[in-house]
Amino acid sequence: MGWEERLSQAGRRITMPRRVVMQILQRASRPLSPQEIHARGRRIHRSLGLVSVYRALAVLEQAGLVRRVHQEDRCDGYILASPGHHHILLCRRCGRTVEFPGAEDLSGLIAHIERRTGFHVEDHLLQLIGLCSPCQRSS
């Protein structure tokens, strides 16, 4: 099922700004900030407003089509989200991101922590930071 259908089913309309944001993120090889998405998006649709980028990102994120990436310094980068729970692998050099599934790999750790702390764990955020193979070679 394509993103347009998924968005429709979430009760949201398919509009120009949303199409442009998705298009930009589909092409991107690293997380992009709202500003960057806006700048690139205007090359497709001159009239695209920055406010609409913010709003589109909020809607798309809620629909699970897009997700925010957390870096030490910046937390305003967005990438396309695959359906289901995925973790992110981020290259600290070139910014490239790779998603990988793996909720189950943490279940042992989570069970252990729940026992020790009394918390009930509902969700998690896992991001790995390192160097992708091209960047390993060139450094």
Next chain:
Amino acid sequence: MGWEERLSQAGRRITMPRRVVMQILQRASRPLSPQEIHARGRRIHRSLGLVSVYRALAVLEQAGLVRRVHQEDRCDGYILASPGHHHILLCRRCGRTVEFPGAEDLSGLIAHIERRTGFHVEDHLLQLIGLCSPCQRSS
């Protein structure tokens, strides 16, 4: 070794704003934003400037005494950091945080991912979100 000594060894001076920020975070039971730290800090030292809170947090974070917490909506919360690598367990209801060690629990997962993606993983960010025991009972 106390934080003052650790900061000295990092070549930084022990100053009033840094002492106040540490004192506030030591008392805090949840991540506090720079604004919140500033407001509470002024009750200890009326002259404390917001800018100095930002600067103190930057220095203390660099020295590993303090760390930023990433939430879905906000990423401006700071908590005290224990020495060494720790993960964070965060209650989504009351904001309480608990740190726990556990870099080793991920080593299998990381090795697997390095093999599959060619990345060289250097660091990671793991945060678990859930409900602490008091909040489980009261909901």
Next chain:
DNA sequence: CTGTTTTTGAAAAAATTTTTCACTAAGTGG
């Protein structure tokens, strides 16, 4: 103490995000 250098607070600037509002256009039901 005294001198050197870091650090501070205030003000201003820059940057980011949200709100408001009149207008536009998406998608539904004729």
Next chain:
DNA sequence: CCACTTAGTGAAAAATTTTTTCAAAAACAG
């Protein structure tokens, strides 16, 4: 295919958050 309803839009303004600048203050080494 058209008209209607309502969600969504762009621009401007407002609100927030963070950074820069700079003269004055204060850490701390000697």
